[in-house]
Structure formats: C-alpha cells, structure tokens
Amino acid sequence: MKVAHVLKCLQRLGMSQYASAFERSEIDGYMCDFLDEELLELQLGVANTEHRRRFLAWVDSMQHPHLERFERCA
DSSP states (O other): OOHHHHHHHHHHTTOGGGHHHHHHTTOOHHHHTTOOHHHHHHTTOOOOHHHHHHHHHHHHHHHOGGGOOSOOOO
C-alpha cells in the first residue's frame, strides 16, 4: 500500500489532520505495521488517544481482513 493510499484512509477515518505528518514521514502500508501508540504520538503528532486507537484498529483490520471492522479504503 502506497503513501497515497494511507492518506486516503486517514481521511476516511476522520483523521486527515495528520496527513501531512504521514506524508512527510513517508508512511506507507509497510511502515504502518511498525507503528504503535508511542510512535503515533511522538513522531507523527497524533495526540488524541482515540485517534491512535482508531488508526491501530484499522491497521489490525488490514492484517486480519476477516474481522471487517473497517471498510477498505481502496
């Protein structure tokens, strides 16, 4: 998944305010697998706990598509 896809998903998750930080850090699908709450907060500026959890839940749903908690952002 390319950076542009992650940015689109941020928008669909209601988290577009973080798009510039994700783009600047070149966060693509591969990098998403390595993000945790601490990195989201300290490196990408996602200060809102609910936003961090929402993003990590989305990443988890991409790794386990059978959970279908989130719509695909394709």
